[in-house]
Amino acid sequence: MKAAVIVFPGSNCDRDVQVALRQSMGAEPDMVWHGDHSLGRYDLVVLPGGFSYGDYLRCGAISAHSPIMKEVVRHAERGGAVLAICNGFQIACESHLLPGALMHNASGRFVCRPVRMRVETADTPFTARYDTARPIEIPVAHHDGNYFADEATLDRLEGEGRVVFRYDGDNPNGSLRDIAGIVSENRRVLGLMPHPERAADPALGGTDGRAMFESLVEALS
Amino acid sequence: MQARIFVTLKNGVLDPQGKAVATALHSLGYEGVGAVRQGKMFEIDIAAADRESARAELGEMCERLLANTVIENYEIEIVD
């Protein structure tokens, strides 16, 4: 599997996801600068977490206009896989790679803690290795993770089995329908607020995130 | 030319910030306060031939960047 991690000014979790990918791939992902106008051929493009552009204006709003995003959109249109984590999910929504928007947490505060989630479907390249009967625990760390979409969109997401992760009685931000992560129509673009790269190392308190990287390596190699 | 752009959440979109402000105002004793909505205001200096071309350009800016039209509305006011 060939993977690229896009680095925006203010991205913070790029190195973290690089480490998790390296561990599962057995090879180095490419770190690609947001200002580049071309993107090589990759199986997976990762939009990492962080505070790109300081979250100014709206989270991910300015990053969505970075030169590289045109290429990321083309990659997705060609059926390429995109993993959009936290700030990456925000960027993906602002770029219309995914529907809806991430708004301020209902509590009005930043929240950093492990959350319980259900894996709703193993029918994606991101979750094939998960057992949907077993809830998982992955850390969140965000100020604006409150997922919103209109009723019609939400119904469609549910109807098409595109809600991939759902907070399990443990909604940290007020997201509608307890949505923690969704996938695109072709199921190749995943956006989620929790950080799987922070749950891929036993020393850090949990490894429920590792299966995502392993699923991807298996599906895309 | 000076313009003011107001960006507000669409009706039907929950506004937790506005709600928190309303609750805080009530607890400060302002019982007469009903709903509160919180939005953004941009004050922009713009060079343009006339008000109409300014308005058109500002509209584009709103559609492309200043507002997230999935959840927000915008209103343009040319100040002078």
Next chain:
Amino acid sequence: MQARIFVTLKNGVLDPQGKAVATALHSLGYEGVGAVRQGKMFEIDIAAADRESARAELGEMCERLLANTVIENYEIEIVD
């Protein structure tokens, strides 16, 4: 009665958001844009006897909560 409160940063106070928005607009091709300041707007439903008492009460709300008068100014507009 409907009121609009505009809260803006005082002159001289750093406005990193406004700066980021201006830079982003330039990179999107809007060369005619000069300075951009970003502020907040509150739309408040308020029950009051008349415009004057509404304005007085809203002023208090600004001083006490809506604006951080160390670094922000406020402007009250009764829309009703």
Next chain:
Amino acid sequence: MTGIEITPEIVAEHGLTPEEYERVVAALGRTPNITELGIFSVMWSEHCSYKSSKVWLKTLPTEAPWVICGPGENAGIIDIGDGDAAIFKMESHNHPSFIEPYQGAATGVGGIMRDVFTMGARPVANMNALRFGSPDHPKTRRLLAGVVAGIGGYGNCMGVPTVGGEVNFHPAYDGNILVNAMCVGTARADRIFYSAAAGIGNPVVYVGSRTGRDGIHGATMASAEFDDASEEKRPTVQVGDPFMEKLLLEACLELMATDAIVAIQDMGAAGLTCSSVEMADKGGVGLELDLDAVPQREAGMNPYEIMLSESQERMLMVLKPGREAEARAIFEKWGVEFAVVGHLTDTGRFTLKMGGETVGDIPVRPLVDDAPSYERPWTPTARPRPLDPASAPQPNSYEDALRRLMGCFDVASRRWIFEQYDHSVMADTVQKPGGDAAVVRVHGTKKALAISTDVTPRYCLADPVEGGRQAVAETWRNITAVGATPLAITDCLNFGNPERPEIMGQLAGCIEGMGEACRALDYPVISGNVSLYNETNGKGILPTPAIGGVGLLADSSKMVRIAVTEAGLTLILIGD
């Protein structure tokens, strides 16, 4: 500008005593102009010169075989083996946080991180030691919420985990809260950057945010001449831009991977003045600044304003000749402003030029060396009578007593606070908030750093020497409790008005106690900060010498936690 006459009132408004002013005139060989007076007043302020505490700080032990650099630089450096170094310091931002809690705390965090990365270290962990007034004091809730949001807002945006700290509530802090921010970073020991300027003719470069009128105090007459005296023009609160600091961090680290930098210093208190004077003094050189070249955010700034501005997120560097273009390219890529603002000279003088004229000219050595140092009178705190535990009444119900203790503000869970801090970003936090010490892996190695901040102010009030010892010893115990070897400390000494002998006695006593503990434990002080005058209406804070300890785990898998994981285990109490 040149028209402002220096009167005794103006001297007093700058916080200088008449005797101190005489020293200024002697150092300069003439009457200073207003800009020069401003420069002396900040360099000789308590905050920059440590005039009340220097004599006592000198008594602290600062050396050990594993100490690479003790006090004197932006932060202290210890050797953690295999060619790695840990760099850390704690700093206070007390007064600004009381006025504007969010921005005061945020800019405090920003400042301490710059002190660490200016030495070439990537920040890997932040901590904060907070003191607030009584929980039912009308201001406490708002201050607590603002400070916590500000620390989180800045640290989270920088992508550095905030992994621990401490919070206390006590009426003595009602009018003076304490916000002490600590930062720990790591670097390769052979790639550390210092601030001593060198190389006559070498370019002096400014990078970071533009300079505005932030934080310029007093001297109302200086600006009356230039603007329409609108109060708006001089915000006294600095507003931080953590995004800019993140860009600055990445750009600096990228440039530091080359050999273009001769010296680098962050602009903290009294920004451009402190940094350039200190760099020149350490290097024994002169420095000339062209103020027109300084990137400015406001129109019509005068030399006084430019030199005293406390705009955040700025650094000053001396580069090797000819490397400007290469450095500029890196900063431009990251979107950070870069400007050559001066050069080093062999005159030994600090010279300021604007519009082709010399607007300031001060000899460097006297500006630094002739700063006053006071041996303020002090009275020791009378030793309290020992308390006989048998004289304390037994509680009717131990269970009720336990519940009350667990629910009191100084013991209750701090989850509400630490869940607002990202404590797992950088994916190396192996022990998160909740334990005795935070533990953060040294990236890419088996090693980990253990970090703890501690002090018990009411002990320091009762007996400063014991309190100083206890604070140091507590960090030691917290670090050993997770399985690490304590190596060194940083400290933030928060006290009241040093002109009161009893307060000076508290400072002297705490330092004496700290020194004893450090010597006994082979646990030197490698950096620190002093914050005095934490008083309102003659009522001072509890003496609060906050200690930040750092230790090393050679193998992070051997770390110990506090969680009891199964029933039937044996509990053992060690010690009396």
